[in-house]
Amino acid sequence: MAVFTSVSLDELSQWITQFDLGRARTIRGISSGIENTNFFITTDSGEYVLTVFEKLTFEQLPFYLNLMRHLADRGILVPAPIPNRDGAIINTLHGKPASIVTKLHGDCQLSPQPVHCAAVGAMLARMHLAARDFSMQQPNLRGIAWWNENAPIVMPYLSEANKQLLTTELAFQNAFAVSDTYRELQAGPIHADLFRNNVMFDGDRLTGFFDFYFAGCDTWLFDVAVTVNDWCIDLHTGRLDIARARAMLDAYHRERPFTAAEQQGWQTMLRAGALRFWLSRLYDFHLPREAEMLTPHDPAHFERILRLRIADVPPPLFDQNG
Template sequence: MAVFTPVSLDDVTQWITQFPLGKALELKGISSGIENSNFFLTTERGEYVLTIFENLSFEQLPFYLNLMRHLADRGVLVPAPVANHQGELITALHGKPASIVSKLEGSSQMEPQAVHCDAVGAMLANMHLAGRDYPLRQPNLRGLEWWHETTPLVLPYIPEDKAQLLKAEVHYQETFAACDHYKQLQVGPVHADLFRNNVMFDGERLTGFFDFYFAGCDTWLFDVAVTVNDWCIDLDTGVLDEVRVRAMLDAYHAVRPFTAAEQHAWQTMLRAGALRFWLSRLYDFYRPREAEMLTPHDPAHFERILRERIATPAPGLF
């Protein structure tokens, strides 16, 4: 969440009259994240999050916002999109698509313990199951095709050893994606970015998942791998904390049991999750867009994680 498109309270005052939210009282930019322009919005009816989408189009956005509504209707704790008086979830603000969603209670748990990983694992499994009958389909836009397109764009900026690692891992993942084991993996809507800062807790009570704007249809196991790679590691080294890994995987497995094909693919998916974010951080670091509030993430963090996943086998799924 950054601010690429500046918005003032005066800008919102007239625009918000199309929503059943009363008057806009306060607007505050959110500096974390790097994709969209986000603001905390306080109105006469409560607190919300306003998002202006910088990359996603009016045609792409129904997948994300309707997915959130679909999950919320099935008991998954996610922000609820707010429709305007015409029933629209997406409207234009400063010529760009924008939406308003409810603000979740609590705060992000940036130093998670096993109890938090347990809650996230169970909720993630419930989310996957709840999405099985979601009718819209859209691929993970940061999947293998994007890796192929983006790798040549960052190679000129990085030293040879990193370039060799990046090219080798993309090839490894491409080869695995063509094999029978990969084709047996369960597929459906995934969050694809379920980091610590995209989950809210009130104490030890999980209050919701948010920021679904990297969601798409991919293997459920990739979603688990992305989540483990953030929630269950030592941030300085990327080494997995087996207690937290076990808590998350066991909680997930109790809701939606892992399959034999997923067990076979697990180590590779952990590498895929690390590769995806190493590559996106390389791109954002070396080819940044201008923004009022933008803090690019350090690519070295996920390079360390990828090297660690290659070198050290992770605990099994079950």
């Protein structure tokens, strides 16, 4: 867990008076995430999540928080931002942007089965469709422009084999990004970080997606690829679990049918999803920020996944003959 900004109960008690939530009773750091400082808080009116944003700016945050509000208003199970008495959902705490959102119930499902993957796939499709009329625009800030900017920064820390892998894959993705197939891919607001620890379940019932602070406008297929690369793999080897992948893709396809262009770009986008997280983990591992509690993720995990996605033909998005 990362705690970049400490907040005591006394500090919270003074700060929270701007909200109609009653008195602050407890505050506890959340044991996940390396980008923001997150706390579970309880007040007289219930349980919430407080986030202090460490990198995102006041100018960037309206996209994320208003997207969450937009999705919640359309029945998508996501945390809803809580406004203060002046109607503001972005506030200042210790000189940094901060927000309070509703707390989802349940637990993360860290050993998913096909039934869980199907629920995630269906909700992801519904989320994409619900966000089509969201009026705000922001690019995926960890998309291809970020890859090109940061690959040279991590390159000196890599072995010769990994330098070659990163150089070759980045060139491949840059070429795909200007292709006719890429231009045909459907796009809109995406979550972009829908890992197992960003989804809540109550038993087999999905209770919500959260942590939208990597969201941006990108291809829907990239969002699916990122999700499959975490939910539908053997964590030790990185290999795809076909039963879980099939359950997720079929459930998504029933809600929002995949296109022929998406079928054509599927393996490439699985590679893109692996590259994005390999590169960000390399950056965090070799160029860490100071924090009270911070354990960077192992970059080797997504290196293995990337090599596998290059070598292995994935299951199709859908049966073109069915």
